[in-house]
Amino acid sequence: MDHPLFEDRMHDDDNLPEELQAAWEQVVADIQLAGMAAPAPGFSDRFRVRVAEQRAREERRQAWWFLGINLFLASLVLLVLGLRIVPTLPAPSALLVSWVGTFTQIITWFEVLISVGGSLLKTLPGLVPPSWWASILAASIGLAILWIATLRQYTLPQGAQA
């Protein structure tokens, strides 16, 4: 510590009564003697460990939140499905007929989709300019990268980020 500076401080603060001023000078000398207390060696290493523990806790917390939200959504879907299924339980044959009907309908839609898609594929390349195709492809790639990056951000460990 800077001794003259401390003396300045001491005299700067001399607005105390005489009997206290002498005692105060002793206190200042005592402070000067006490100096700076330093931590045990390895303080910054212990800090690194603390940061790593904190980060691990944070990741675990995020993972639990992610799992909780997914479980909640899955429960919601099951509840909705359940509410639809339960009324049909007394008549399983009706449910079976309904499922077969729905399945047949899906197959029919799928066939129609394939046939329309096939026709479009035959006619579209001639109608749409190649630059449009390139733009659509680029946009699709961009969206895919964004999607993957978002997934990585929320699911993988955070690396060296603060």
Place this chain on the structure above:
Amino acid sequence: MPYIGVERSTEEPALQTNENEALWLAQAQEGDDEAFASLVEAYQVPVYNLCYRMLGNGNDAEDAAQETFMRAYKAIKRYDPKRKFSTWLLSIASNYCIDQHRRRKLPTFSIEDTPTGDVPEKAISMDDRLALGEERSQVQDLLKNLSEKDRAALIMRYWYDYSYEEIAESLSLTVSAVKSRLHRSRRELAGEWTELQSQTLAAERTHHGSPAF
């Protein structure tokens, strides 16, 4: 696990700004952990010393200093480089220690982590104290009766040579409030010092078995 430090480094200046500090700060704000570790290395002693003087216990001071750096680490992106880093950091440390005090309402100001801490304070004569180099315990004894903010203001003033303005900024006080708190603390400490001396003298007399000694 105890981390008892309290090594004295009186030769070092209280707060020394490292020439690389601005660079480390910029890098730490970009998320560079190693740059932040350099800041921890550079400021561990001032932060620990403040916590130790505030809490009076090596283990509590270690925890508080670690927590201070952790809070700074989390908030480093919001740190305004126009502000002095040491002031910002010590402000976090002092506020944390003030909160800790209020929460725990520590009944005693333990110095058990000092090498001679097992010996009851009043059983040690002044000569023994001087021989053991225990002046720092006396300082801690004197500080313990000050209120948290008075203590923080006094430490910043007399250990770190902070200006009234810097103390006011760190403790969210006005400059006049800082002056008033420091004046009150000085009176209190000087009074306590006088009282401590007379107690020690009385103990000396009792110890030697003669009231006229």
